[in-house]
Amino acid sequence: MYGPSKRTRRATAADVARLAGVSRSAVSRAFTKGTYLDAEKRERILLAAEEIGYRPNALAAGLQGQQSNLVAIFVGDMPNQYDKEAAASLATGLNAAGKWPIMIGGSDAVARAAASRVLSFPLEAMILRSGSLGADVAATCIKMGVPVISSGRIIEQDGVDNICVRNREGMREGVAHLIKGGCQRIAYIGGPSSFSSAPERRAGCLDALGGLELIAECEGLYTMESGYDAARALLKERRPDAFVCANDAMALGAMTYLREAGVCIPDDIALLGFDDIEMSGWPAFDLTTIRNPIDDMVAAITELLHRRAMDPAKEGEVILLDTKLVKRSSSRRLLPDR
Amino acid sequence: MYGPSKRTRRATAADVARLAGVSRSAVSRAFTKGTYLDAEKRERILLAAEEIGYRPNALAAGLQGQQSNLVAIFVGDMPNQYDKEAAASLATGLNAAGKWPIMIGGSDAVARAAASRVLSFPLEAMILRSGSLGADVAATCIKMGVPVISSGRIIEQDGVDNICVRNREGMREGVAHLIKGGCQRIAYIGGPSSFSSAPERRAGCLDALGGLELIAECEGLYTMESGYDAARALLKERRPDAFVCANDAMALGAMTYLREAGVCIPDDIALLGFDDIEMSGWPAFDLTTIRNPIDDMVAAITELLHRRAMDPAKEGEVILLDTKLVKRSSSRRLLPDR
DNA sequence: TTGAAAGCGTTACCAT
DNA sequence: ATGGTAACGCTTTCAA
Secondary structure, eight states: OOOOTTTSSSOOHHHHHHHHHOHHHHHHHSSTSOOOOHHHHHHHHHHHHHTTTTTOOHHHHHHHOOOOOOEEEEEEEOOOOHHHHHHHHHEEEEEETOEEEEEEOSSHHHHHHHHHHHGOOOOEEEEEEEESSSSHHHHHHHHTTTEEEEEEEEEEETTTTEEEEOOHHHHHHHHHHHHTTTTOOOOEEEOOSSHHHHHHHHHHHHHHHHOOOEEEEEEESSSSHHHHHHHHHHHHOOOOSEEESSHHHHHHHHHHHHHTTOOOOOOOOOESBBBOOOHHSTTTTTEEEEEEHHHHHOOOOHHHHHHHHTTTTTOEEEEEEEEEEOOOGGGOOOOOOO | OOOGGGOOOOOHHHHHHHHHTHHHHHHHHHHHHTTTTOHHHHHHHHHHHHHHHHHOOOOHHHHHHSOOOOOEEEEEOOSSSHHHHHHHHHHHHHHHOOEEEEEEEESSHHHHHHHHHGGGGGOSSEEEESSSSSSHHHHHHHHTTOEEEEESOOOTTTTTEEEEEEEEHHHHHHHHHHHHOOOOOOOEEEEEEEEEEHHHHHHHHHHTTTTOOOSSSEHHHHHHHHHHHHHHHTTSSSOOSSSEEHHHHHHHHHHHHHHTTTTOOTTTTTTOOOOHHHHHHSSOOOOOOEEEHHHHHHHHHHHHHHHHOOOOOOOOOOEEEEEEEOOGGGGGSSSSOE
16 A cells, blocks of 8 residues: 555645645645635545645745744753753643744753754744853844743843742741741751852841841752752751751752751751752652742743744843742641741 | 834845845855855855854755754653653753754643644654653654654554663563572562553563562552552561662652661662662662663664664664663672672 | 756735 | 735755
């Protein structure tokens, strides 16, 4: 039997037209809704198309001047769990919205080169999800006329849309919760200062402290391992009764160390994270944390994409997402929470 | 200023030609290496292009019949860590190889629909990385003339290239290592039978057992949580001295439960995983496991892509990857390992 | 070495 | 409602 698998050339509208005995125009219309076309005829065309495995070539359609629906997502190395979850959800959310996410990632040099080359596509937007680098990539995109959406870090640049979580407010609420629960000797495990989220979260912690001061403090790498190490280092200091961590990965690392060290959580030391990654909700960890809402982030990006498509020349905007304090057992102390 | 009509058109070769005072053909040649073009002229063109932010439109170039360099990656829900790591590395590896990976994911219905729609692009290949579903997606692709590369699960279908790790041999080596270390009462925590890897790994375990029989056995979901639950259930059975887990996520879940239960690893119970995800190598876990080599997988896929491009009509092939036993402390028992 | 012109597969705009 | 015919932006062939 002859079939498309034998064919080396891709089926075109002309092939379908020939097979169905109609014009190429009719084939095009059959695949576009809201066009005038005899119902029976459309049926016949669709059937013929199905038979030879035809569908409109997106390259040609995109060339035609329509929207390409192509979107690039620039992720860094995705060193921690949250980044991976966010990237996965973003890709999924985008293709639920009818967009095609092209992933760009890897170590700096490779990723940067790829990010530049991908601009040869008429992208609807470049989505930046990289903590540290990104600002220069953004500049290239803007120059090429490709809209930029920066997520997780605010890039002050003309025409760049930003979406960011309220790091400071979120952390403030979390630490306030610890204090209301009776914690007084708080140690802070911060993130790398190259990430804009790090100083913001730290500021939120200081806000909540009020008159209090941090018992101790150090800077981690947003990884579990660095949290583990940080906990060990900080435990030597004057006995803290709470560890506030700039993200969940470090908090879980710290938790692992504390358990090994025989420290009871939360009675000896309470623990607070930030992000609410999947693992944190798992009963064996049950970490109190501040939710960095991935679904809201994805929804906001989709919305931004839409608004930009409506008005390509609009001003860049900043969307701030609200966090949500998720109280779990790592902060559930004897003292009642109010 | 005057409204949305401010839209800036993307620069085209004609724009560059005008600016540099050359023909459109020359501009095209300037961006194609191995073409006849005066060096000084090429320089001038490239400069002009840089100035107005031009690069060849990949849509138009792809239409021309060249290779599109577009590749779709179909991932499932990526429920476990290994899937996420694999997907991230794959995307990165592909764009290091000059390919553009379009990610397709999400819950079954949405992902399936997207996978079908993405075929409107002249894809160089559809890469399937989904344990359970995928076979029917593969059929659609083949019908459309899009080559399929299945990773992690062998799809017996004309023209489908497969790449899979030697699950059985790997697990056999791992369990043999436990037995040499003195384990005799082995309990098995398996994966969901809908994944082809599950029965293979189990078979490898049985191979190594020789005359022995499993003390106990249950089926998990390849998630940490299911491993945790499985360990609790199995611990009630006649005291095992080893837990063999079908993947690392479950092994780490089991480890967490065992530690909570005060069981000493590996002295009371040894632990074996499969995959070697990042977390397993972290000192606080230090899980003995069988490496499911992501880098080799990515390299093989790139190679397969290349071979398929060379000969679109070639037979489908099966590449099997070797595992590597990674001995860590979760299996380091008193009895010397031979 | 260079420029003109012919496609590539669509969609959109014409007249029917 | 329908078929013919311009674009769309590029690469490649063909003459020069």
